[in-house]
Amino acid sequence: NAGVMQNPRHLVRRRGQEARLRCSPMKGHSHVYWYRQLPEEGLKFMVYLQKENIIDESGMPKERFSAEFPKEGPSILRIQQVVRGDSAAYFCASSPAGGNTGELFFGEGSRLTVL
Amino acid sequence: GNSVTQMEGPVTLSEEAFLTINCTYTATGYPSLFWYVQYPGEGLQLLLKATKADDKGSNKGFEATYRKETTSFHLEKGSVQVSDSAVYFCALGLNTNAGKSTFGDGTTLTVKP
Numbered sequence: 001n002a003g004v005m006q007n008p009r010h011l012v013r014r015r016g017q018e019a020r021l022r023c024s025p026m027k028g029h030s031h032v033y034w035y036r037q038l039p040e041e042g043l044k045f046m047v048y049l050q051k052e053n054i055i056d057e058s059g060m061p062k063e064r065f066s067a068e069f070p071k072e073g074p075s076i077l078r079i080q081q082v083v084r085g086d087s088a089a090y091f092c093a094s095s096p097a098g099g100n101t102g103e104l105f106f107g108e109g110s111r112l113t114v115l
Numbered sequence: 116g117n118s119v120t121q122m123e124g125p126v127t128l129s130e131e132a133f134l135t136i137n138c139t140y141t142a143t144g145y146p147s148l149f150w151y152v153q154y155p156g157e158g159l160q161l162l163l164k165a166t167k168a169d170d171k172g173s174n175k176g177f178e179a180t181y182r183k184e185t186t187s188f189h190l191e192k193g194s195v196q197v198s199d200s201a202v203y204f205c206a207l208g209l210n211t212n213a214g215k216s217t218f219g220d221g222t223t224l225t226v227k228p
Contacts, residue, residue, distance in 0.1 A: 004158075033215075042204065042220035043159075056215055091158055103149065103208065104216055106158040 002027045005074075006092050006107035014115050019079040019086070021110040025094030031055075032075040033104065034067060037089040046090075049075060050097075082114045117142045121205045121219035128226050134192040136222045138179075138205035141186065146207040148172075148181050148188040153202040153221070162190075162203070195226045 005024040013019050025032050034046040045059040049069040060067065064082075069075040079086055089111045093104040122137040140148065147166045151159040163172030168183035177192045188205060202223050208216040 006158075035218075043218040045215050045217075048215060058215075093159075103147070103161060103164060104159075106151075106160070108158040 004029075004092055004094050004105055004107035006090075006110050008110055009108065010111050010113070012113045012115060013082050015083055016081050019082050019112055021077040021079075021090050021092075021112070022074040023077070023092030023094075023107060024074040025092075026105050028096060029094035029105070030097045031095045032069050033093045033095075034075075034077050035091045035093065037091060037109070039088070043091065046077075079112070082112070084114045087112055087114045117146070117207060117209075117217045119205050119207055119217050119219040121203075122222050124221070125223040125225060128195055128224070130197055130226055130228050131194045132226075134190070134195045134199075134224070136190040136203055136205075136224070138188045138190065138219060139186050140188065140205075140207050140217075142207055142209070142217075144209050146209050148179070149206045149208060149216070150177070150179055150188070150190050151204045151206060151218075153204065155201070159204060195224070197226045197228050200224055200226045 004026050007022050032049045035043040036046055037043050047060050047067045048056040052071050064080045066078045089109045091109045092107045119140045149164045150162040152162045153159045163174040165172040165181035168181050171180045179188050179190045202221045204221045205219040206216050
């Protein structure tokens with residue numbers, strides 16, 4: 001399966017715990033994006049990364065949230081000290097480098113539930 | 116800034132009915148326009164796209180035409196099926212910053228047999 005792979009698909013955490021969500025982009029893609037979908041709402045951009053660089057994090061909450069895309073391995077979205085309002089579906093998307101029309105390729109999402 | 120406004124849902128239709136989901140946008144530059152579909156419990160999949168004015172995107176019986184004069188990209192299908200029940204998102208993307216695509220809030224379509 002050469003698609004965007006996200007894990008875990010479902011994650012349950014208690015308030016105050018940490019959540020780590022992983023994303024492996026499509027083969028040959030070097031750009032990764034994270035989006036959040038709150039219940040009954042659309043997708044909101046969070047962060048755009050290339051290998052070892054954060055390009056645009058204008059959609060990331062200022063506290064508790066961080067993202068990385070290391071030279072080796074998947075991109076990780078990390079949420080520290082989770083609160084109930086963090087419950088959402090987190091989608092990763094990827095795109096190839098250069099010359100692209102803006103099309104994104106999405107993973108199936110990680111659904112975080114905070115108890 | 117960029118924005119996408121799409122028809123509010125939910126939309127409920129009978130099988131074989133005609134579907135229109137309206138989408139309008141505002142953007143700086145020359146965006147590409149997309150419709151994505153999200154089936155229950157799944158991620159988004161590209162349904163169709165158009166990269167310049169007057170282009171028509173089509174797939175699986177769905178169509179949308181990029182209208183620069185009305186800044187619109189309305190989704191249409193002549194005869195919907197139960198399997199088309201999903202959430203549909205209109206989006207615009209700029210090739211200068213692809214990942215920061217702007218999405219509409221989504222329109223939930225339910226097709227009843």
